Amino acid sequence: xxxxxxxxxERSAIVRDSLAVGVATGAYGVGFGAVSVASGLxxxxxxxxxxxxxxxxxxxxxxxxxxxxxxxLSGAATALLLGxxxxxxxxxxxxxxxxxxxxxxxxxxxxxxxxxxxxxxxETTEAARLGFLTTGVSVFVLWNLATAIGAVAGEAVGDPRTxxxxxxxxxxxxALLWPRLKDRRNVLVAGLAAVVALSMVPLAAPxxxxxxxxxxxxxxxxxxxxQDPTEIPGxxxxxxxxx
Amino acid sequence: xxxxxxxxxxxxxLLKLAGLSLPERVLSHATVERVADLIPxxxxxxxxxxxxxxxxxxxxxxxxxxGLGFAVVALLLRLPFLVVVVGAAAVAALARLV
Numbered sequence: 001x002x003x004x005x006x007x008x009x010e011r012s013a014i015v016r017d018s019l020a021v022g023v024a025t026g027a028y029g030v031g032f033g034a035v036s037v038a039s040g041l042x043x044x045x046x047x048x049x050x051x052x053x054x055x056x057x058x059x060x061x062x063x064x065x066x067x068x069x070x071x072x073l074s075g076a077a078t079a080l081l082l083g084x085x086x087x088x089x090x091x092x093x094x095x096x097x098x099x100x101x102x103x104x105x106x107x108x109x110x111x112x113x114x115x116x117x118x119x120x121x122x123e124t125t126e127a128a129r130l131g132f133l134t135t136g137v138s139v140f141v142l143w144n145l146a147t148a149i150g151a152v153a154g155e156a157v158g159d160p161r162t163x164x165x166x167x168x169x170x171x172x173x174x175a176l177l178w179p180r181l182k183d184r185r186n187v188l189v190a191g192l193a194a195v196v197a198l199s200m201v202p203l204a205a206p207x208x209x210x211x212x213x214x215x216x217x218x219x220x221x222x223x224x225x226x227q228d229p230t231e232i233p234g235x236x237x238x239x240x241x242x243x
Numbered sequence: 244x245x246x247x248x249x250x251x252x253x254x255x256x257l258l259k260l261a262g263l264s265l266p267e268r269v270l271s272h273a274t275v276e277r278v279a280d281l282i283p284x285x286x287x288x289x290x291x292x293x294x295x296x297x298x299x300x301x302x303x304x305x306x307x308x309x310g311l312g313f314a315v316v317a318l319l320l321r322l323p324f325l326v327v328v329v330g331a332a333a334v335a336a337l338a339r340l341v
Contacts, residue, residue: 024324031328045248052252062251064290069299072247078286083255085283090262091270108260164335167310170295171331174311177287178318189281190288197289201297213289214282221278231280239324
């Protein structure tokens with residue numbers, strides 16, 4: 001890792017790209033806010049999720065399970081399982097960001113798909129930190145602001161079905177899944193998981209089918225031989241990133 | 244509900260912190276890495292299926308499927324996230340009007 005300082009133009013390019021991702025992702029928070037209150041969470045619970053959990057897929061998952069009539073705790077379990085993704089990102093980002101103590105504890109809060117994508121390919125710690133913080137903090141601020149707006153507006157508009165918000169959640173999950181479907185094994189696992197989940201819908205309490213589909217990952221992961229590289233999102237894979 | 248919100252919120256933070264704090268060689272165990280990699284794929288796919296194809300404990304096919312169809316096309320065309328999600332909502336809402 002070289003220690004050459006960033007030039008002002010490199011610096012502003014990183015900041016510009018990171019802010020674009022921050023704005024695009026933050027805007028998406030309106031959708032979470034609206035969906036969450038439509039799912040039966042209060043405005044306060046919705047805002048606390050964005051402040052405290054702050055990882056979009058897990059937040060949507062918790063709201064989605066609750067909306068389907070699942071127990072809040074199976075929603076929480078699904079959210080936690082999806083949150084293990086951030087642990088993988090952290091394992092990869094730790095040696096690159098090289099923060100210790102309270103800085104590491106603070107940085108962990110904004111360790112998400114987007115901040116990882118905008119910093120994992122940087123060549124120096126300084127550049128990685130700049131991309132990570134600019135993306136992470138801008139997404140955090142805008143995502144929370146947008147969540148509050150969406151939650152309040154969502155409460156005012158009434159039945160979310162009128163606006164197709166229930167369809168938006170499926171589309172949001174698909175958009176998150178999409179970059180991972182470049183790999184053939186992932187396509188197989190996704191297909192199997194969808195079939196397992198749907199076939200369990202009439203048999204199990206809401207929320208359980210999704211957790212059961214997680215078993216497909218366990219089974220295929222244990223049985224498979226071929227090694228595959230850890231999947232870390234790149235700039236192409238996040239909202240507002242280069243496509 | 245509050246218990247679930249707080250528990251999952253704190254848990255998700257600890258998962259992030261664990262990632263930044265543990266040594267990278269945790270990943271060197273091939274099976275652990277594969278399973279960890281496949282979990283989000285399986286869960287997201289299951290969430291798409293259940294979100295679009297069920298109501299409570301019944302399998303259903305309705306306007307949401309049209310919305311998802313739009314999302315697939317939009318993703319194939321590499322349209323921005325916001326267009327994918329808002330477009331899917333709009334398609335489903337329109338389908339319900341007619």
